[in-house]
Amino acid sequence: MSKTGQKSKSAKAERTRKPADQPWGNYVYCIVESSNLEGILDRAPEGLETAQNLELVSSAGFSAVVSLVPLSEYGEQALDANLCDVKWAASRVMCHEGVVEYFASRRAVIPLRFGTIYVDRKSIGRMLAERARELGSLIERLRGREEWGVLIYCDQSKLIEHQMAGSSTIRHLLEREKSATPGQSYLLSKQIEGLKAKAAREEILSAVDAMKYALVASSEQSGSTSDSMRRRPEQPDLIARLSFLVQTKLFDEFRSTAERLAKTYLSSGFRLELVGPLPPYSFVLEPGTREPVP
Amino acid sequence: MGEEFTDILDNSELSLLETIDHVLNRGLVISGDITISVADIDLIYLGLNVVLGSVDTINQALGKRESAKIVDGRVKNSVVDQSG
Numbered sequence: 001m002s003k004t005g006q007k008s009k010s011a012k013a014e015r016t017r018k019p020a021d022q023p024w025g026n027y028v029y030c031i032v033e034s035s036n037l038e039g040i041l042d043r044a045p046e047g048l049e050t051a052q053n054l055e056l057v058s059s060a061g062f063s064a065v066v067s068l069v070p071l072s073e074y075g076e077q078a079l080d081a082n083l084c085d086v087k088w089a090a091s092r093v094m095c096h097e098g099v100v101e102y103f104a105s106r107r108a109v110i111p112l113r114f115g116t117i118y119v120d121r122k123s124i125g126r127m128l129a130e131r132a133r134e135l136g137s138l139i140e141r142l143r144g145r146e147e148w149g150v151l152i153y154c155d156q157s158k159l160i161e162h163q164m165a166g167s168s169t170i171r172h173l174l175e176r177e178k179s180a181t182p183g184q185s186y187l188l189s190k191q192i193e194g195l196k197a198k199a200a201r202e203e204i205l206s207a208v209d210a211m212k213y214a215l216v217a218s219s220e221q222s223g224s225t226s227d228s229m230r231r232r233p234e235q236p237d238l239i240a241r242l243s244f245l246v247q248t249k250l251f252d253e254f255r256s257t258a259e260r261l262a263k264t265y266l267s268s269g270f271r272l273e274l275v276g277p278l279p280p281y282s283f284v285l286e287p288g289t290r291e292p293v294p
Numbered sequence: 295m296g297e298e299f300t301d302i303l304d305n306s307e308l309s310l311l312e313t314i315d316h317v318l319n320r321g322l323v324i325s326g327d328i329t330i331s332v333a334d335i336d337l338i339y340l341g342l343n344v345v346l347g348s349v350d351t352i353n354q355a356l357g358k359r360e361s362a363k364i365v366d367g368r369v370k371n372s373v374v375d376q377s378g
Contacts, residue, residue: 093317113321117328275312281320
């Protein structure tokens, strides 16, 4: 996966020497346990900035995976400006993910959000020591698990069609509409549209609820979805996006549940997609904890 | 594991959206020395075409990723394996 493959130790040492002529920060990607990390960096990808290799900063049994970044681009103001540049941001975001995935496929990992930068490396060690207990229980919760996204789509016209076939109320109104005067007809059609929309809304809520319930039973935890329903214009049928923390060895059961749900709800116009396995970004908080507002 | 490479582009885009959302909006928040006020960068809104322009970087970064479409009750696996 690493585009540079294996590097000789001396070549690596050469590149990580901090050029003295400009200030550098330490960008942190994720946190792992310090035990058994011998050789883990040998085939690791490079950091966000070319020729800056990954390094480990360890304390209290934990190691932060870091690399050097120039403060000319990653200092507060510079970073805010750079993040508005899609190309700049996209490649760094993907690189961050690449590093996290490299470790996630080899160890239990706590993924960090984009943008954790320390000027002084000693602060990283202090942070790890201060948070060691919290990090310990977090990594215990994540060990042997992976995150899976479940996307639920609904073809609403198919849903409505399915419902109309089953609704005597709507059928009755449609009958009346046939023999109605223009005025009555207008009112009736409004009533019918309203009923259809209401029934569709209710069915969608109830279906998503039922699916979530079934999937939670086949997993360990479900993630918050409150803010994840950002509109995606390129996917108008997407009605819900759920996240689940699933034990790797129990994934088959989770997938069977998803298949069963897909079959059950197919005729009402629903379809499911699974995305994963992903590093457990969505599960870094204690269940039930609210994330602090930035 | 079946290795059907169906709808690769759709699955890549999907994985991409999920990844961007994760890295920018989720993950553990630790206050470093530099605070960024990145409330909600929606690269997604800015046009996926631009992002997909850096396909090289993306392909290198995404590891073995599986996106399973459940179509007509059957699971179709598309294993997008970028390793190698």
